[in-house]
Amino acid sequence: MTALTGDAVLSMALLVAAGTLLAAMLNVRAARWMLWAYTVLILGAGAVLLTALLQSNFKLIYVAQYTERALPTAYKMAAFWAGQQGSLLLWAILLAVMSAVAAVQWRGRSAREQTAALAVLAVTNGFFAALMLFVRDADPFTAYAVGKTPADGFGLNPLLQNPSMIAHPLLLFVGYAGFTVPFAMLAGALAGGERSDAWLVTARKWLLFSWLFLSVGILLGAQWAYVELGWGGYWAWDPVENASLLPWLTATAVLHSIGLQLQRGMFRRWNAALIGTSFILCILATYITRSGAIQSVHAFGDSLVGPVFLGFLLLSIITVVGLLAWRWQLLEPKHTLERLVGKEGAFLAVNVLLVLITIVTMYGTMHPVLAGLFKENPGSYGPEFYNHVVVPLGLLLVALMSVGPLLIIGSEAGKTLLQGMIIPGVLSVIAIGVTVVMGVHNVYALLCVALTVFTFVNVLRGLLKAAIDRMKLHDEGLALALLRALDGDHRRYGGQTVHLGMILIVVGVTGSSLFSDKQELSMKAGDSVQVAGFTVRYDGMEQLRHANFTAFDAAVTLTDAAGNSSVLHPQVRYYDKSEQPNSEVALLTNLKRDIYITLAGWEDNGKLAAIQIIVNPLLLWIWIGSVVLTLGGTLCLLPRLCPQRQADHVKVTLPVGLGSCQTPAMEQTS
Amino acid sequence: MNRMRTKLAIAAIVLISAVGYLALAGASKGWVYYLDVDSYLADASYQTQRVRLAGRVDEQDLNLAPAKLTASFQLLGPTRKIGITYHGVIPDTFKAGADVVVEGRLDDQGVFQADTLMTKCASKYQAEEHAKRLEQKP
Structure with a gap:
């Protein structure tokens, strides 16, 4: 019954999506209404699956495959996106909701523009509905044959039973699906022959929104890998990880250069190409994850979904290339680059570096597939390849980031840059000196220290200067002036906060990858060893019973030089519904280092145990940086809090956006 | 304008050769x-x-x-x-x-x-x- 309802709703949704495409050609108003109807239907399909999951309706294969009765409710819900079919439905739902919102925003645009934009949305939405309906492996509503319904489900993969795993796919998919909207807007503007760049104001908000979700999704995925996979790392240059990084890189590039398009009509072709590429890369990422084309820890295995996705990927590429070729003249920049020093040159460099990193990462990721067509044993690239190429390029990016606040447009750019570099430069040299005296001699580490100090000094000095200017001009106190200055330009300070977050992440990555220490020890109960200034004692093991698993729990006592001790409990869990054990990491974390302990095995009821201890210096800063980055991204998106005081701001009517922050940049385009 | 093109071309050549070099060196190290x-x-x-x-x-x-x-x-x-x-x-x-x-x-x-x-x-x-x-x- 549930299966029938689900498939019926999906069929109706597909029909309505096809209707939307048809209506887009004839009457955009009707198309809009049909798109909304589609959204309601696909949400209905989602509700059917969610209800089945919560009620443990094991008639559905999907429900039986990914849940069990004893599973905690939160994980029953998260099982929605634990498997391929459910994740496709999630993608479809998120895309539909965002499409519906976008359609509201476009009401004022020209009919030709709306036709193309709605057509792109109708096709992309319809593709997902059709995929779920017609490809057997992709339908979440497939039921067991009569009489074959199991009494209980097979349970959720223990690796996925982790809080990060509830949020990680959800946020990542918001990001992936979100890039469809700016692409649809680009298609609309190009097909509609739009000369002005006003549509970019809304498109930028969508890009920023999707970028933010993608960033948090990627970071949560890293966090999940760290606490759940037990190898002590958070990023392995695995194909699926790389796949999520690709659209993030191109979106980061376009978010930088889009400002100059709005302000000065520069980089118009670049930006159009990058928006199109980000969309294609999101489809590619879903393809890589879903097709099993590349050996990976997360890919979901072989199925027909792969080839169908590949077809859609080709269609997207043809559409993007075709649109750009058709309207190449329309995208003629209004200003060309005048000088390499300063904001314009730096943004160009940022874009080029990000695109190069994208190409290198894509080459490394896709190589096994492409070479596999010609050779039997193609081999593959390990992390060393990426570290060798991406790290130097990344450091150049960080260097550009560090001078970011000093960059202006115009003939004074070089002078301003040089003058601004004196104070942070001196402080960085001092910081390097102090670090060397403290005993760190690694070149990368010293470079990282210098860049961190340089960036922080520049950002904070810029903000302080703006606040002091306000204090003089408006007679405000320091705190109020700081807040008002921050509020006065959300995108500037939000962007710089994102940079500070990135720098903190770089600090964490540098510390934990250069100075990580791993020890694998065989210990008898009562044995002690010295690791990283701690005395580590293995105390023994006990057996604990939980709702849906039994845990073998080792007690490990860590005592630091000052005599403070804490007890950690690395476990190996045997889930009732899983045939393989699952390690649960124990962590002692502080600002200086993480101590990461896994129980690798035991004999004699735990009288002898194998314990893996990994010391990861500064790792917590990755997660602190992630929070800072998220706050910065959110600040960029927020509308201004205080009403504007200057009357000299020209009011412009903007299309309804995710907020209506008005800055001089937008006014120039109206 | 032409001077700008020349500068950009030189910058592009330098950058691309640097990345190419890195990629080759990385490929020989990271390859298994x-x-x-x-x-x-x-x-x-x-x-x-x-x-x-x-x-x-x-x-x-x-x-x-x-x-x-x-x-x-x-x-x-x-x-x-x-x-x-x-x-x-x-x-x-x-x-x-x-x-x-x-x-x-x-x-x-x-x-x-x-x-x-x-x-x-x-x-x-x-x-x-x-x-x-x-x-x-x-």
Whole structure:
């Protein structure tokens, strides 16, 4: 019954999506209404699956495959996106909701523009509905044959039973699906022959929104890998990880250069190409994850979904290339680059570096597939390849980031840059000196220290200067002036906060990858060893019973030089519904280092145990940086809090956006 | 304008050659052959370098000592097999019959010494296992 309802709703949704495409050609108003109807239907399909999951309706294969009765409710819900079919439905739902919102925003645009934009949305939405309906492996509503319904489900993969795993796919998919909207807007503007760049104001908000979700999704995925996979790392240059990084890189590039398009009509072709590429890369990422084309820890295995996705990927590429070729003249920049020093040159460099990193990462990721067509044993690239190429390029990016606040447009750019570099430069040299005296001699580490100090000094000095200017001009106190200055330009300070977050992440990555220490020890109960200034004692093991698993729990006592001790409990869990054990990491974390302990095995009821201890210096800063980055991204998106005081701001009517922050940049385009 | 073009062209050439150089250097360092047991044993030139081998864990001759952090087993290829000794944490999903990938090199005794042991994707494995269990049901 549930299966029938689900498939019926999906069929109706597909029909309505096809209707939307048809209506887009004839009457955009009707198309809009049909798109909304589609959204309601696909949400209905989602509700059917969610209800089945919560009620443990094991008639559905999907429900039986990914849940069990004893599973905690939160994980029953998260099982929605634990498997391929459910994740496709999630993608479809998120895309539909965002499409519906976008359609509201476009009401004022020209009919030709709306036709193309709605057509792109109708096709992309319809593709997902059709995929779920017609490809057997992709339908979440497939039921067991009569009489074959199991009494209980097979349970959720223990690796996925982790809080990060509830949020990680959800946020990542918001990001992936979100890039469809700016692409649809680009298609609309190009097909509609739009000369002005006003549509970019809304498109930028969508890009920023999707970028933010993608960033948090990627970071949560890293966090999940760290606490759940037990190898002590958070990023392995695995194909699926790389796949999520690709659209993030191109979106980061376009978010930088889009400002100059709005302000000065520069980089118009670049930006159009990058928006199109980000969309294609999101489809590619879903393809890589879903097709099993590349050996990976997360890919979901072989199925027909792969080839169908590949077809859609080709269609997207043809559409993007075709649109750009058709309207190449329309995208003629209004200003060309005048000088390499300063904001314009730096943004160009940022874009080029990000695109190069994208190409290198894509080459490394896709190589096994492409070479596999010609050779039997193609081999593959390990992390060393990426570290060798991406790290130097990344450091150049960080260097550009560090001078970011000093960059202006115009003939004074070089002078301003040089003058601004004196104070942070001196402080960085001092910081390097102090670090060397403290005993760190690694070149990368010293470079990282210098860049961190340089960036922080520049950002904070810029903000302080703006606040002091306000204090003089408006007679405000320091705190109020700081807040008002921050509020006065959300995108500037939000962007710089994102940079500070990135720098903190770089600090964490540098510390934990250069100075990580791993020890694998065989210990008898009562044995002690010295690791990283701690005395580590293995105390023994006990057996604990939980709702849906039994845990073998080792007690490990860590005592630091000052005599403070804490007890950690690395476990190996045997889930009732899983045939393989699952390690649960124990962590002692502080600002200086993480101590990461896994129980690798035991004999004699735990009288002898194998314990893996990994010391990861500064790792917590990755997660602190992630929070800072998220706050910065959110600040960029927020509308201004205080009403504007200057009357000299020209009011412009903007299309309804995710907020209506008005800055001089937008006014120039109206 | 033309001077700008020249400057941009020079910058582009410098950057692209630098990245090309990095990529080549990185490629030689980060490259490992990914082979099955048969191809590995068939070509002696593979046996002097570090490679990644894929295969299935033989049901016989499987010695697991998780508390001592070692596992020795036979890795099955399409027709041949090779002895593997692995030192390190044994993954949760490792067992007889599992598809695994090992990385390492051959020692003087003809035993493949591995320092990396990966079992293949949990979800895929689960799906197969699930299909098997379904077949067993009445």
